[in-house]
Amino acid sequence: MSCSSCKPQVGPEEEGKEEFPGPTTNACKLCTPLGACLAYKGIAGTIPFLHGSQGCATYIRRYLISHFREPMDIAASNFAEHSAVFGGREVLHTGIENVSRQYKPELIGIATTCLSETIGENMPQLLHEYKNRTDVSHDAALVHVSTPSFKGTHVDGYHKAVRSIVESLAEAGPENVAGPVALMPGFVSAEDLRHLRELFAAYELPLTMVPDYSETMDGGSWAAYERIPVGGTTVEAVKALGSARAAIECGHILATTSKTAGAHLADKFSVPLHRIGLPIGLRETDRLCEVMGSIASRETPAAVEAARGRLIDAMVDGHKYVFNQRAVVYGDEDMVIGLTSFLCEIGVTPVLCASGGRSRHFAAELRKLVPELPESTIIREGADFSTIGTEAEALNPDLLIGNSKGYSLARRLKIPLIRCGFPIHDRMGGHRILHVGYRGALALYDTIVNAILERKQDTSSIGYAYL
């Protein structure tokens, strides 16, 4: 598919790496500011704010809402041609002032866009100027993050915003105070966040999760209008993270970058940092439990042991159905790593692992963490669905595992799609899919097995009633 005469210039860092010329066709990644907006939604009383065109806010809201089916407000500085040429100082200040007055937020989480990044807006300077103005409201704390969409994916934007939140807010606490554990859970579902809270509760570990959008993005009906939906980790709790007893950061790819929220807490406040993967599947959840056990200095709680037992039991019961099934896994890099590890545990063979992310560590981390992954498994980073489709067609897979964007491929290949990750906009409850913990693994396991059984019944000419 490449066109040698017109290959874009390859930067020095990219030498020797495979380049992807031509168009990205059906991307397997979203833009950075989307991730930042979701991360901000996990802080109580926060309004995300995009410095850029109003279309960015509209599109990102539209997209997050189609997954979560919840209100999602994002303000914007609504650039006009004038501000694009002369700079967005005025629209930024007006926007912040208007959001402060209308919503009375605790925090305004500002993220840049490709527009404001291209014209080189000096955000620290512009916000400093705002803070020095006497004619505007200063009730809300301001956090900002640089998220040009021409650099990285939605996951990078998410982690960068988490880093900014912690970096801007966390303060040194009193000596000898062992504050709650800081958990940076990664880009996971609302149900995942709730389950992580339950796990920490089982270990009797106080917890501050950054972010926690389990309620703001999955709430009940309202008795009265909530300008900002309730829930989320409070600004106070984030401030106190300087005295966290430990920090846990989920994501092996995340761990390959140095500037993370956890690294900041470790560097500045000497908080012990534990870097693990997304706790998907048995082994990765075991690692989380080991870390929680060591921080809490206690044995694994009986309920957690029991959940692990049920997972093992199910794996034994269902092995005959899943063994040797061939799967194509795609999505965010850390999500794919977790899912691949899990699939190998249950006897499914991942034949293609693909992600739109381009960390340059994806293949190495996968090989390292999932040593049993067959040599022949194709690993693609920077992939789009055109690549994934072409590869998958040649691999004759039994299953697709990933977000809703794989639907047309699944339809073409006539194989089931197990929906995981983000975005899921063709099923109910995409944000309530549980991926993490033993319980998450068990839920995924049942879903996978049942999809295989359903396909077996659907394609059988006999119609077996017992399977």
Place this chain on the structure above:
Amino acid sequence: MSDLSTTPPEGYDSEGYPIPTATQPDSEAMRAEMLKIYPQKTRRKREKQLLTNNPETPPEIGANTRTIPGIITQRGCTYAGCRGVVIGPIHDILHITHGPVGCSYYSWLTRRNLARPKPDQPINFLQYCMTTDMQEEDIVFGGEKKLAAAIREAYAMFKPKAIAVYSTCPVGLIGDDVHAVCRQAKAELGINIFGFSCEGYKGVSQSAGHHIANNGVFKHMVGLNDEPDKEKFRINVLGEYNIGGDAWEIDTVLKKCGIHVTATLSGDISYEQITKCHTADLNVVLCHRSINYMAEMMETKFGVPWIKANFTGAEQTSKSLRKIGKYFDDKQLIDRIEEVIAQEMAALKPVQEEMRKRLQGKTAAMFVGGSRAHHYQHLFKDVGMLTVAAGYEFAHRDDYEGRKVLPTIKIDADSRNIEEIEVEADPKRFVPRKTPEQLEALKAGGFNFKDYDGMMVEMKKSTLVIDDISHHEMEKLIELYKPDIICSGIKDKFVIEKLGVPCKQLHSYDYGGPYTAYTGAANFYKELDRMINTKVWKLITPSWKKPADPTIAMGKGIDSPTNKTIREVVAGMAKAWKPQKSAPASSAEG
């Protein structure tokens, strides 16, 4: 009901609509209540965009003005209007978004402009979302080479008839010459390739993108093929994007009548159809906002006259069909149209009547689009519901007040930067469709061309008209009016439903539809019944709590004795607010 010489049956108005039984509160008081929170500067702006209606002399509305930064709006951007709305639905050309990954991803099948697989076209390009996926080095060193490579490769992969390229914000800023790249690629590959400068920061809303798209389609596609279709009574349906299959429904009815659609712009349309759409006999404009430019340009250059029509609502569909029949002035066609109307209405009537029983007296509010907030009022009217408030997201003054205000609309910085292309009559291909005598006769018979009177003349007196509604105003509207249903988009939907009011998305139709013509009307009535009368609203309060606050409960109409808030506000207002001398004592209608 078409025969105006008979008196309408009891409970129906002279046009045949059941008279709504719901009443309205004093809208001036409601308006003041909604505006009072704003600081002076913002209030001055919003006052012009939030009006109480007077259908006889619609007040001037401050539409198509920039949204104030930090006021969370439902509006989109220029790119969305161009790529997403107007051109995106063309299913056999490739669409390449030149920019970073987000914009293309967010416009990937999100608008539900459906297309059927065609026998001669195994690939439906709508399922492809292509982007140059610009990286930092492209921003620094320019993205033209990458774009050229993308076009070449896209061509190699799919061999399309044409490729359209869309610019996003950074492209305009770094100065990539998209049009030059497209020209070169066109010469090199020998297919039609053209670009759109639809950067998101241009214009007030997606409306600017519609205009840019119209210009591009007209310049690069319309008029390339002069071979007319063989059928008689050829029309184009302009401004119908086939959301949920709407265009198919309209097409079916037109076909039954013997009217041939050369092209629907741009729902389920092929490139070929666009290239010859100037050979049609008449342009029928549905969404005035997004496509009136095209209608005007085609008339000037090729002599195709245009009329405004509406296929949303049963009565409106019949009216529009008759109007088309009158234009062609053919006895056989007119008779056939009457037959079809009689047939369709006979099938629809029982459904309409059943739904009217369940829906009459209910109220609705609508904030959507540049024409739907107007057109859908007719569906509510069909079943005796009252629209208490409506407004557009991105329309201009003419969509509210009618085209008669066009000469008085001021050009501002935001409209000035959108190109107005100069169009002249084509020396060879301009063909007047009617002789001056025929035109005179049509006009004498009450037939009007270019006849859009806007939304306000068709709304009841003292209803609210709200342009680019804000979150705060929506919240207030729910508190004060408690409409039984609100129609809006995905960004509002879940806020509205959290407050216990059902919300129908009128952009994506909540993944339902079609809602046009007769079958579509029946679908919509049933959908209203399902949403308004569903049990879930009664289950919100658990049994161990006190009965639900009656002010939260649904389905009571505005002057219901249970509607406590509104009476309190009106009582409070009466003290603070004195009616103007000319104001009527009561604004209750019906």
